Amino acid sequence: MSTAAAGHHDHDDHGPAKGWTRWLYTTNHKDIGTLYLLFSLVMFFIGGGMALIIRAELFQPGLQLVDPLFFNSMTTMHALVMIFGVVMPAFVGLANWMIPMMIGGPDMALPRLNNWSFWIMPFAFLLLLSTLFMEGGGPAGGWTLYAPLSLQGGDSFAFVIFSIHFMGISSVMGSINIVATIFNMRAPGMTLMQMPLFVWTWLITAYLLIAVIPVLAGAVTMLLTDRFFGTSFFNAAGGGDPVMYQHIFWFFGHPEVYILILPAFGIISSIIPTFARKPLFGYASMVYATGSIAFLSFIVWAHHMFTVGMPLAGEMFFMFATMMISVPTGVKVFNWIATMWRGSMTFETPMLFAIGFLVMFTIGGLSGLMLAITPADIQYHDTYFVVAHFHYVLVPGAIYSIMAATYYWLPKWTGNMYDEKWGKIHFWVSTVFLNVLFFPMHFVGLAGMPRRIPDYSLQFADWNAVASIGAFGFGFSQLIFVYVIFKCIKGGEKATSEVWEGADGLEWTVPSPAPYHTFEKPPAQFS
Amino acid sequence: MSSPSSYYIPHEAKWPIVGSIALFTFFAGFASLLNGGSWYLMAIGAAILVYMMVGWFGEVIAESENGTYSAQVDVSFRMAMMWFIFSEVMFFGAFFGALFYARTFSGPWLSGIGEGGASATNAVLWSGFDYVWPTNGPQKLGGSYEPMSWLGLPLINTALLLTSGVTCTIAHHAIKHGDRAKMVKFLLATCVLGFLFVGLQILEYWEAYSHLNLKMSTGIYGSTFFLLTGFHGFHVCMGAIILLIVMFRGTRKHFSATNHFAFEAAAWYWHFVDVVWLGLFIFVYIL
Numbered sequence: 001m002s003t004a005a006a007g008h009h010d011h012d013d014h015g016p017a018k019g020w021t022r023w024l025y026t027t028n029h030k031d032i033g034t035l036y037l038l039f040s041l042v043m044f045f046i047g048g049g050m051a052l053i054i055r056a057e058l059f060q061p062g063l064q065l066v067d068p069l070f071f072n073s074m075t076t077m078h079a080l081v082m083i084f085g086v087v088m089p090a091f092v093g094l095a096n097w098m099i100p101m102m103i104g105g106p107d108m109a110l111p112r113l114n115n116w117s118f119w120i121m122p123f124a125f126l127l128l129l130s131t132l133f134m135e136g137g138g139p140a141g142g143w144t145l146y147a148p149l150s151l152q153g154g155d156s157f158a159f160v161i162f163s164i165h166f167m168g169i170s171s172v173m174g175s176i177n178i179v180a181t182i183f184n185m186r187a188p189g190m191t192l193m194q195m196p197l198f199v200w201t202w203l204i205t206a207y208l209l210i211a212v213i214p215v216l217a218g219a220v221t222m223l224l225t226d227r228f229f230g231t232s233f234f235n236a237a238g239g240g241d242p243v244m245y246q247h248i249f250w251f252f253g254h255p256e257v258y259i260l261i262l263p264a265f266g267i268i269s270s271i272i273p274t275f276a277r278k279p280l281f282g283y284a285s286m287v288y289a290t291g292s293i294a295f296l297s298f299i300v301w302a303h304h305m306f307t308v309g310m311p312l313a314g315e316m317f318f319m320f321a322t323m324m325i326s327v328p329t330g331v332k333v334f335n336w337i338a339t340m341w342r343g344s345m346t347f348e349t350p351m352l353f354a355i356g357f358l359v360m361f362t363i364g365g366l367s368g369l370m371l372a373i374t375p376a377d378i379q380y381h382d383t384y385f386v387v388a389h390f391h392y393v394l395v396p397g398a399i400y401s402i403m404a405a406t407y408y409w410l411p412k413w414t415g416n417m418y419d420e421k422w423g424k425i426h427f428w429v430s431t432v433f434l435n436v437l438f439f440p441m442h443f444v445g446l447a448g449m450p451r452r453i454p455d456y457s458l459q460f461a462d463w464n465a466v467a468s469i470g471a472f473g474f475g476f477s478q479l480i481f482v483y484v485i486f487k488c489i490k491g492g493e494k495a496t497s498e499v500w501e502g503a504d505g506l507e508w509t510v511p512s513p514a515p516y517h518t519f520e521k522p523p524a525q526f527s
Numbered sequence: 528m529s530s531p532s533s534y535y536i537p538h539e540a541k542w543p544i545v546g547s548i549a550l551f552t553f554f555a556g557f558a559s560l561l562n563g564g565s566w567y568l569m570a571i572g573a574a575i576l577v578y579m580m581v582g583w584f585g586e587v588i589a590e591s592e593n594g595t596y597s598a599q600v601d602v603s604f605r606m607a608m609m610w611f612i613f614s615e616v617m618f619f620g621a622f623f624g625a626l627f628y629a630r631t632f633s634g635p636w637l638s639g640i641g642e643g644g645a646s647a648t649n650a651v652l653w654s655g656f657d658y659v660w661p662t663n664g665p666q667k668l669g670g671s672y673e674p675m676s677w678l679g680l681p682l683i684n685t686a687l688l689l690t691s692g693v694t695c696t697i698a699h700h701a702i703k704h705g706d707r708a709k710m711v712k713f714l715l716a717t718c719v720l721g722f723l724f725v726g727l728q729i730l731e732y733w734e735a736y737s738h739l740n741l742k743m744s745t746g747i748y749g750s751t752f753f754l755l756t757g758f759h760g761f762h763v764c765m766g767a768i769i770l771l772i773v774m775f776r777g778t779r780k781h782f783s784a785t786n787h788f789a790f791e792a793a794a795w796y797w798h799f800v801d802v803v804w805l806g807l808f809i810f811v812y813i814l
Contacts, residue, residue: 017538017539024541024544025539025540025541025544026539026540027536027537027538027539027540106536107536109603109606109607110603110604110607111536111537111540112537112540112542112543112583113543113607115540115543115544116540116542116543116546116547119543119544119546119547120546120547120550122547123547123548123550123551124551126551127551127554127555127558155562158557158558158561158562159554159555159558161558162554162555162557162558163554165554166550166551166554169550172611172614175610176606176607176610176611176614177607179606179610180602180603180606180607180610181603183606184599184602184603184606185599185603210610210613210614210617211613211614211617212617213614214614214615214617214618214620214621215617215618215620215621215624217618217621218618218619218620218621218622218625219621221754222621222622222625222750222754224561225743225750225754226750228561229743229744230669230742230743230744231743231744231749231750231753231754232663232664232668232744232746232747232749232750233625233629233747233750233751235664235668236633236637236652236653236664236665237664237665237666237668238663238664238666238668238669238744238746238747238750239629239633239634239637239658239662239663239664239665239668239746239747239748240629240633240664240746240747240750241628241629241632241633241636241637243633244625244628244629244632244633247624247628248621248624248625251621251624309643309644310643311641311642311643312642312643517536
């Protein structure tokens with residue numbers, strides 16, 4: 001390594017290192033971004049497979065395929081994998097690829113730390129997934145790991161706790177890197193209010209991560225000591241309180257929800273102006289709205305706990321604070337609509353996914369508003385209505401934004417255009433099945449079907465069968481996504497530098513594929 | 528923001544993958560240990576981790592002394608350290624939060640004070656429990672105990688740590704004036720005070736376990752007491768080791784009046800540990 005450091009000038013003008021160790025030792029933001037994205041894609045199918053096991057069991061009432069404990073560990077693991085293994089790494093991968101290019105920087109500010117942030121992830125998930133093969137099975141108390149239930153797990157318990165610590169280390173290092181990159185590596189002359197919105201949303205997301213991941217680490221450490229070292233944080237007999245776990249957890253958990261969606265807002269804010277061929281409507285208000293959402297995310301956590309027992313003043317405060325979030329979110333939605341208003345619109349695949357995001361994320365947002373109403377939530381709590389709500393914000397929200405981003409920037413990454421026909425087929429098949437999958441959950445939820453139970457009452461049978469058909473359709477249609485990606489990597493029509501007619505931003509000024517080192521000297525546009 | 532004419536990017540990093548393997552081994556080993564396995568795997572993990580840190584930091588120090596880093600890299604390092612310390616603040620925040628929650632909410636609720644179900648909770652589940660802090664809960668987990676007084680060892684420790692903050696600052700002023708010998712002297716004093724603090728903390732724990740019957744299992748008081756002071760003590764240990772390394776670098780003629788970021792990072796960390804202790808001293812010991 002010291003030789004590499006001494007001789008680094010020799011490398012500067014060349015491409016990547018030779019051999020497979022390139023991927024192990026790389027400090028290049030594009031390599032690391034690719035690794036993150038591929039990791040996320042693999043985990044998407046693992047987490048998706050778990051979801052299909054859940055939906056297969058729920059295809060009809062009664063217990064038929066898996067035993068209830070395994071079913072519970074599937075719901076737990078599905079959530080952990082999708083949140084920490086799919087959505088977060090995908091956004092970090094996109095940040096790695098795009099932020100240095102968007103701000104005219106040479107690379108991330110701390111390239112070696114960047115490598116470590118990624119290479120922790122496969123090991124952390126090895127630790128987590130290995131618990132499925134242990135005595136007593138994987139964690140089965142829900143991804144929130146509520147005490148006292150989670151404390152009663154088998155051998156898996158300690159492994160799950162440590163895998164969360166492990167992922168947390170990666171997230172905090174990755175976020176510190178992003179903050180340092182955005183503040184320190186911008187092209188000379190580029191002010192904060194000239195940054196693309198994807199950079200802005202990631203900056204704010206990184207702050208959320210640095211602030212709340214350590215709190216999660218603290219919460220799970222308390223679980224660990226309660227189980228193994230005799231402490232009583234969550235034990236009322238010793239003066240503690242199991243509800244305290246929920247407070248600490250959701251102090252992390254609610255900002256986490258915005259960690260999963262703010263970068264998506266940034267992506268959509270890049271794509272819609274391109275295909276509407278108009279600048280983004282209300283750039284400054286978008287920035288302030290993102291900041292407001294981030295601030296509010298710290299003071300709404302107990303809306304996850306309305307039924308747990310809380311002073312009335314607390315219930316009222318958290319209800320109104322939650323409703324306030326719809327104001328900055330509404331600003332964003334209306335800005336996107338205003339951007340499209342009287343634009344010269346075309347509907348390539350990224351735009352289809354962006355519009356799909358806009359419509360279906362808003363459905364999820366509105367059901368969230370329903371859940372925010374405390375008296376109503378006492379009816380909805382822990383039903384499939386909640387499952388429908390957060391899947392509408394996460395799947396056609398976060399996941400669709402990641403897919404939109406992939407189609408949008410794939411030509412820049414590979415130098416080839418993707419297959420537009422199959423991209424569009426992917427969008428339409430996914431969107432139809434997705435609604436078949438998640439929309440009926442609203443109905444069974446309002447009718448009272450509880451979540452996280454492998455069996456259900458007969459009156460829920462029809463809609464569950466429909467949802468399961470949608471699940472398998474949605475799951476298998478993602479193979480089209482993989483096909484389009486790999487086909488594009490292998491070849492296709494050559495992409496121009498600008499790729500899209502209406503595209504704006506520094507990343508479209510460099511050739512496609514983007515050279516291994518994008519800006520070795522600062523670009524002059526802003527000085 | 529600095530405006531460089533060209534950028535510095537390191538190539539090929541072999542230490543991160545070593546670090547990942549180390550952490551994986553350590554965590555897997557620790558979990559097996561907790562499940563009743565042996566400690567070997569965990570020890571191997573810890574050993575690889577130390578090897579990785581020595582190697583990685585060693586390389587960075589060498590590069591820094593070679594003058595490889597630009598002013599821009601220096602700014603990145605500063606930002607990274609700053610936000611790392613902020614993340615540590617949030618970590619301690621979780622435990623302080625638990626302390627405040629137990630003292631202001633769950634304690635009174637258990638004894639029937641508060642609206643809603645509190646009085647029923649007390650009457651049905653914990654009838655007769657009267658909440659006074661410190662508490663080990665309605666079932667008096669861990670048996671009768673004496674709380675740790677803030678006089679005595681904790682007060683001495685406060686004096687030690689505050690003094691170490693002063694010596695650290697004197698060392699900082701010394702290197703800013705290019706006086707490396709003075710820096711080394713006062714850093715030595717800082718490290719001695721730091722390790723003395725850790726020693727007295729261990730003595731205090733011994734006192735708590737053997738004379739006061741105050742243990743981690745002493746209800747919520749023991750839990751918050753030992754986790755807050757324990758994590759703090761661990762951070763003091765880390766900080767003192769970092770300062771010690773900085774001191775040895777000083778004896779090897781590292782650092783100058785303008786180039787001593789490693790010293791500053793260590794000093795920031797030390798002051799952070801100092802401030803956390805003041806919070807602990809007030810909320811854990813005195814109040």
